[in-house]
Amino acid sequence: MRSLLSHRLLLLPTLLILGAFLFGAGNCVYAQSPLDLNGKSADPLAAPVGKPVVLVFVRTDCPISNRYAPLLQKLHSAYSAKANFWLVYPDKHISSQQIRDHLRQFGYTLGALRDPAHVLVKRSSVSITPEAAVFDVHGKLVYHGRIDNWYEDAGRSRPAATTHELQSVLDAVIAGKPAPLLTAPAVGCYISDLE
Amino acid sequence: MNSLTKVRVAGLIALAVFIGPQTKTGSLASAVPDTGTQTITFNRDLAPIVFRTCAPCHHPGEAAPFSLLTYGDVKSHARQIADLTQKRIMPPWLPEPGEFQLQDDLHLTSDEIALFRKWVDDGLPEGASADLPPSPKFNSGWQLGEPDLILRADSSYEIPASGSDVYWNFIFRVPLEQTRWIKAIEIRPGERRLVHHANLIVDRSQSSRRQEKSPGSGFPGMELQIESESFDPDGHFFFWKPGTILAPEPQDMALRLDPGNDLVLNTHLQPSGKPEKIQPSIGIYFTQEPASKFPLLLQLENDRKLDIPAGDKNFLVTDEFKLPEAVSLLAIYPHAHYLGRDLLAQAKLPGGETKTLLHISRWDLNWQAVFTYKQPVSLPAGTIVSMRYRYDNSEDNLANPNSPPQRVRAGNRASDEMAHLWLQVLPQSIPADSQDPSRVLQEAIARHHVENNPDDFEAHYNLAAMLQARGETAQSIEHYRRALSLKPGDATVENALGSAYFAAQDLPSAIQHLSASVKVRPDYFDSQYNLGLAFANAGQFPQAIEHLRVAVALHPRDADAEANLGAAYAANGDTQEAIAHLRRALELNPQHTLARENLAALTRP
Numbered sequence: 001m002r003s004l005l006s007h008r009l010l011l012l013p014t015l016l017i018l019g020a021f022l023f024g025a026g027n028c029v030y031a032q033s034p035l036d037l038n039g040k041s042a043d044p045l046a047a048p049v050g051k052p053v054v055l056v057f058v059r060t061d062c063p064i065s066n067r068y069a070p071l072l073q074k075l076h077s078a079y080s081a082k083a084n085f086w087l088v089y090p091d092k093h094i095s096s097q098q099i100r101d102h103l104r105q106f107g108y109t110l111g112a113l114r115d116p117a118h119v120l121v122k123r124s125s126v127s128i129t130p131e132a133a134v135f136d137v138h139g140k141l142v143y144h145g146r147i148d149n150w151y152e153d154a155g156r157s158r159p160a161a162t163t164h165e166l167q168s169v170l171d172a173v174i175a176g177k178p179a180p181l182l183t184a185p186a187v188g189c190y191i192s193d194l195e
Numbered sequence: 196m197n198s199l200t201k202v203r204v205a206g207l208i209a210l211a212v213f214i215g216p217q218t219k220t221g222s223l224a225s226a227v228p229d230t231g232t233q234t235i236t237f238n239r240d241l242a243p244i245v246f247r248t249c250a251p252c253h254h255p256g257e258a259a260p261f262s263l264l265t266y267g268d269v270k271s272h273a274r275q276i277a278d279l280t281q282k283r284i285m286p287p288w289l290p291e292p293g294e295f296q297l298q299d300d301l302h303l304t305s306d307e308i309a310l311f312r313k314w315v316d317d318g319l320p321e322g323a324s325a326d327l328p329p330s331p332k333f334n335s336g337w338q339l340g341e342p343d344l345i346l347r348a349d350s351s352y353e354i355p356a357s358g359s360d361v362y363w364n365f366i367f368r369v370p371l372e373q374t375r376w377i378k379a380i381e382i383r384p385g386e387r388r389l390v391h392h393a394n395l396i397v398d399r400s401q402s403s404r405r406q407e408k409s410p411g412s413g414f415p416g417m418e419l420q421i422e423s424e425s426f427d428p429d430g431h432f433f434f435w436k437p438g439t440i441l442a443p444e445p446q447d448m449a450l451r452l453d454p455g456n457d458l459v460l461n462t463h464l465q466p467s468g469k470p471e472k473i474q475p476s477i478g479i480y481f482t483q484e485p486a487s488k489f490p491l492l493l494q495l496e497n498d499r500k501l502d503i504p505a506g507d508k509n510f511l512v513t514d515e516f517k518l519p520e521a522v523s524l525l526a527i528y529p530h531a532h533y534l535g536r537d538l539l540a541q542a543k544l545p546g547g548e549t550k551t552l553l554h555i556s557r558w559d560l561n562w563q564a565v566f567t568y569k570q571p572v573s574l575p576a577g578t579i580v581s582m583r584y585r586y587d588n589s590e591d592n593l594a595n596p597n598s599p600p601q602r603v604r605a606g607n608r609a610s611d612e613m614a615h616l617w618l619q620v621l622p623q624s625i626p627a628d629s630q631d632p633s634r635v636l637q638e639a640i641a642r643h644h645v646e647n648n649p650d651d652f653e654a655h656y657n658l659a660a661m662l663q664a665r666g667e668t669a670q671s672i673e674h675y676r677r678a679l680s681l682k683p684g685d686a687t688v689e690n691a692l693g694s695a696y697f698a699a700q701d702l703p704s705a706i707q708h709l710s711a712s713v714k715v716r717p718d719y720f721d722s723q724y725n726l727g728l729a730f731a732n733a734g735q736f737p738q739a740i741e742h743l744r745v746a747v748a749l750h751p752r753d754a755d756a757e758a759n760l761g762a763a764y765a766a767n768g769d770t771q772e773a774i775a776h777l778r779r780a781l782e783l784n785p786q787h788t789l790a791r792e793n794l795a796a797l798t799r800p
Contacts (some may be wrong), residue, residue: 063260069468070357155284
């Protein structure tokens, strides 16, 4: 099982270099930490609040992550008392306003974060949008992967999902049990294409 | 006194789906370099492929979710593109490469696909700007310029945010005063991201309107059943799928559209994650040139054999048909629902040689299309055209609408199946008075359907309608009776059977069946009109007047109905009313000979 601490130790030097490089190239400086929509640093994993944390990585132009909006909103409503849900936008070219528009269009009431330097991407070990990461009450990553098996591949989907990985992991974690699985392949758009 | 004996017959043509016009031709061949050790660059190696096969859909306003027009666009989806091209999910193109070339072929060669992966491995180099071909230009307006007539759906349809795919039909009531010839119709389905495909079908008898809850509301349904005149010679496909670029109908093959004809747009929609509204438009381009060539649609099918056990991975359905006449095959449209897996269409020539007309080894309903041949395929008389469709009703078929799999049979719902193959053909021989090759073909295929489906209503109905049109009244009555026994009380077949008895001069039987038709559907113009004529011919003029008055109320601009009503009044001794209706008939059609002759006889001093 991965430890979160080692991720942080490994990541910091890389991120410093990335920031410096971008600055040198004349682009905007990307903050190392995730940001809320007001541009302030916001780390959903910083202060354990005694609840599991669910990060769902999405992209405004990824049709598969958009098609999941109603389900994600439903899961958020069902679990909001027992888990903290966040949408995370890893596309550094997307502004807070574009994200607000996206939230409004898709009827989201979840909190949203920008992750331009992919800090949360790396801490969550995710590579796809949409992909979910679940952290337990201690802030330990216990699952990352697909929300369910609706899509087998981009362009190849079932009429409805037959397995519901995110939900079964959440149920276990909320009950204080180990996650029934550590990962399952997500289907959608590659986050690495955004680098 | 002359009396008109024009009998209207509605023929049922079961329409699953129709094909569309030729889409744009992208013939920009991409030069595939030796990829051995050379670095792959976007500008030199990939841009020609992307511009030809991706950009037609991946540009603003089109169906795809993001643009692929620039180096930056492609770079930000590079791994996804490499992945999806390798799996042959993108670009969406179902047919295997074959002997007969198809228009707008999006097939990528293995070498082309390998370029995308190598480009990612090489670090996504952009390359020299001099290597970049010109960006493709797309017309965001009407593709053939301003249409002669633009129609917008009467009301929009709201697609829910989530759930399974939706099939919705919009009826366009075309305001025509006279018959016009159409050289092209552009379908603008509305928000294209939501539309998988759309078929425009001609409804010559407004039969779809009965499915609307209120006029203009549209109606649900994956498959359309349209009634039409028995020998509609116009077998055209008007099909839209993402990336379609409109091409006019071939020379001499304009579509005839008469006053009162409707165009019905059948759409396949996919929820996007948020509630969306769709309100399609169509743009019609007329021509002064009437058609001189009439393609027709031959349908192979074997729905009766569709009874697929749960779990069966390889269920085979076949059909074959021997062409009684030589034809040119213009386009082909295979149709199955979600269990279809491997769809093969072949032609066995009289010499014994077998040609593959189309092969789809990984059927995907979401990317169904009409495929038009670059060059028409010549099929001599005696050729046996065949379909061999394989279905996968196992859990392994992701698209299976049932989990766990269930026994599936034929039907119109998305969870039912279909085994259809439509061929758009042009008869090669010259029509002679006695032997119109279109009729020979249509009657042969109708007989084939009756043989395949001895208990099928539409098969008997269609054959009966063709026999009736050829004057084979006794045989047509036999098949209408079979159809009626399969669908007792059906207003359409009661009308047709009544009109066949009328033609056979069996007036009591005609009146019996036409009366049954108007009882079931009092607003059915054809049967009210025919019943009025039958009564008139039986000398029962008050009853004739009653039904012709209803017909005139239903179609106030029908000169024949007015002329016959006038004639019935005259025969019943009511000269004033007779003159009024005969004059009205002549207002509607100044060339109406019988109205003019009757009016002259009545007003002669």
